[in-house]
Amino acid sequence: MPSEEELYQEHILDHYEDPFHRGHLTSATHAHEDKNPLCGDVVRIELELNDEGKIKNVYFDGQGCVISQASASMLIEEMYGKTIDDIKAFTAEEMLALYGPRLTPNRQKCCLLSWKVLQSAVHSPVASGDEN
Amino acid sequence: MxxxxxxxxxxxxxxxxxxxxxxxxxxxxxGDHQPLAFLDNAASTQRPRQVIDALSGVYERTYANVHRGIHTLSELSTEQYETARRSVQRLINARHLHEVIFTSGTTASINTVARSWGDANLRPGDEVLLSVMEHHSNLVPWQQTAERTGAVLRHIPLTDDGRLDMEAFERLLTERTKLVAVAAVSNTLGTINPVAEIIAKAHAAGALVLIDAAQSVPHLAVDVQALDVDFLAFSGHKMLGPSGVGVLYGKEALLDAMPPFLGGGSMINEVKLSSFTPAALPAKFEAGTPPIVPAIGMSAAIDYLQSIxxxxxxxxxxxxxxxxxxxxxxxxxxxxxxxxxxxxxxxxxxxxxxxxxxxxxxxxxxxxxxxxxxxxxxxxxxxxxxxxxxxxxxxxxxxxxxxxxxxxxxxxxxxxxxxxxxxxxxxxxxxxx
The missing domain is CATH 3.90.1150.10 (Aspartate Aminotransferase, domain 1)
Known part of the structure; x- marks a missing residue:
């Protein structure tokens, strides 16, 4: 089992306190929000995709534990500027590797919340007035 | 600091x-080689050696299915299982032994009342009074029952400090209220609810009362006759016993009038290809092979708790x-x-x-x-x-x-x-x- 020094490595706490692109995107073309009902972690991801399927911009917002929020920041930073195909090809295993420390199955759910939300977001165009 | x-x-x-x-x-x-301080007892407790020994003793010497065989081990297991029922009866001071039904836990106990009593007695517009502090196991079964029967769910609000608002309770209690189902102790707030007062007022209004006692029976002396409670539900694993066993207490007349919930072996008197007649209490509500060893373990846990x-x-x-x-x-x-x-x-x-x-x-x-x-x-x-x-x-x-x-x-x-x-x-x- 990982110790908490391992679990809460400096770069993870850095993402938690100083996240990449936390907020909202008024130009969003796609968006999705989901929660982990077991613990109440919430992540919302808003994407602006251009006609070529490239991510022009992406923001996340949410609330929850360090793992759920820091992993969202790390994922958004990783995917910024990439394509829909890159997102679809990005596996859960790669998400866990991007986060770093080994996680118990329960904490893996925290880490994979943003990954699930992003996978759904690319299939969730923002309709006029109703985005989900 | x-x-x-x-x-x-x-x-x-x-x-x-x-x-x-x-x-x-x-x-x-x-964790990181730390001595355990177990402060998660509201979720489930740990077991003393006396309970662990009782469990392994059954498996090592006396185990067989109950109420079925005439061989030695079946006789021994049956006797131990029925002794466990007597031990629960004494713990909660039930008038009759057959008012103690073994279930798989509090959730199964509440679902039994919701399905059996609820489906048979609730009509569209009837009200079931719950509270905002209830555990999901005392909310969801009633939501399902309401959907089937057309009954309406009402919820007792809380005071600012997390107690039941008893004035609101009295206002919500009307001739439409058929059942009040509340926890004796909140598993999140820790609040000890005034169940005796709730029961007296509900009865005066003509409503029955189910008490979710999962967080009270393990910690506080409970006397079902003194309370005059209609149904009481609790679990073995929150009181030093094994998981997989719980109890539904119900007043004899109510349980007698209720249709069986789960159908199968043990709960029948006679079965024909297209019909059956149910067994008498408590077997009527104990379909299938019951939690034999967990019930015996629960009895050992009760002995331990009572010794302290x-x-x-x-x-x-x-x-x-x-x-x-x-x-x-x-x-x-x-x-x-x-x-x-x-x-x-x-x-x-x-x-x-x-x-x-x-x-x-x-x-x-x-x-x-x-x-x-x-x-x-x-x-x-x-x-x-x-x-x-x-x-x-x-x-x-x-x-x-x-x-x-x-x-x-x-x-x-x-x-x-x-x-x-x-x-x-x-x-x-x-x-x-």
Whole structure:
């Protein structure tokens, strides 16, 4: 089992306190929000995709534990500027590797919340007035 | 770190620490090689050697299916299983032995009433009165019953300090109310609800009462005849017994009038290809092979609890809870959920605005060996009412000590330091940020 020094490595706490692109995107073309009902972690991801399927911009917002929020920041930073195909090809295993420390199955759910939300977001165009 | 005034503990109210030796698991280490401080007893408790020995004794010497064979082992198992029923009967002071139904747990007990009594008795427009602090197991079965029957669910609101609003209760109690179903003790707030008053008022209004006693029977003496309660549900694993067994107590006349819920073996008198006649109580509600060994283990747990005395256990938990409550109250920014110690049973839940409950549970475990629950504790509507997504809960039992509470407090303070804003900056990867 990982110790908490391992679990809460400096770069993870850095993402938690100083996240990449936390907020909202008024130009969003796609968006999705989901929660982990077991613990109440919430992540919302808003994407602006251009006609070529490239991510022009992406923001996340949410609330929850360090793992759920820091992993969202790390994922958004990783995917910024990439394509829909890159997102679809990005596996859960790669998400866990991007986060770093080994996680118990329960904490893996925290880490994979943003990954699930992003996978759904690319299939969730923002309709006029109703985005989900 | 600021120094806080020391909080006194009345050691004369506590049980002897030596009883911890009865619980082998309490010498385990968890997390980063820390001695275990098990403060998750509201979720499930640990077992003393006496219960573990009773369980293995059955498997080693007397086990067979009950009520079926005429061979020696079936006779022995049947006798032990029925002795366990008598032990539960004495614990809650049921008038009749057959008013004690073994189920798989509190959830199954409540579902049995919701399905059997609910479907047979509730009509469109009838009301079932619950409360905002209920565990999901005393909400969802009634939502399902309401959907099937057209009955309407009402919820007793809470006071600001997390107790049932008894004035609102009296207003909500009308001639339409057919059942009041509430917890004796909230598993999240720790609130001890005034069940005797609730039962008396509900009966005066012509309603029946189901008490979810999962958090009360293990900790407080309960007398179903003195309370005049109609249905009572509780679990073995929250009172030093095994998981997989629970009890539904119901008044004889009510259980007799109810149709069986689960159909199968044991619950029948006679079966033909297209029809059956149900067995008498308690078999009528015990379809299939019952939780034989868990029930016998639960009986050993009851013996153990009674050898110490539920009043002494309650005194011990109350003192630990007051001690923890007072210490947590001194921590700035920490919000304790629920009422003052004199209104609560042996647990304290808290939330901290900036730090998620997961962080408390993780660091408390890894660095301090303290096992607590983090999340919504199966009370999502209550957490929504409180305006929080999750909380951290420390819940006590007879084997916990003030030193374990000290480690809890030390851990909470460490978590606050660890996750305090420190002006950290992420290493920049993107040039255009």
């Amino acid at each position: 600021t120094t806080t005034p020391a909080i006194a503990i009345d050691r004369t109210a506590l049980l002897p620490v030596a009883l911890r030796n009865d619980f082998p698991i309490l010498s385990e280490e968890v 005395g539920l009043d002494a256990i309650h005194r011990h938990e109350s003192e630990l809870t007051r001690y923890a409550y007072d210490a947590l109250s001194q921590i700035e920014g920490l919000r304790i959920l629920g009422p003052a110690p004199e209104h609560r049973a042996g647990l304290v839940s808290f939330a901290f605005e900036r730090i998620h409950a997961h962080e408390f549970a993780q660091v408390l475990n890894d660095q301090f060996g303290v096992a607590v629950r983090a999340g919504h504790h199966c009370t999502q509507p209550l957490h929504a009412h409180l305006g929080i997504a999750a909380s951290t809960r420390a819940s006590f039992y007879l084997y916990n000590t003030p030193e374990e509470v000290d480690r809890l407090i030390e851990g909470v303070l460490a978590v606050q330091r660890m996750f305090a804003p420190q002006g950290r900056q992420r290493k920049r990867r993107q040039p255009d940020e």
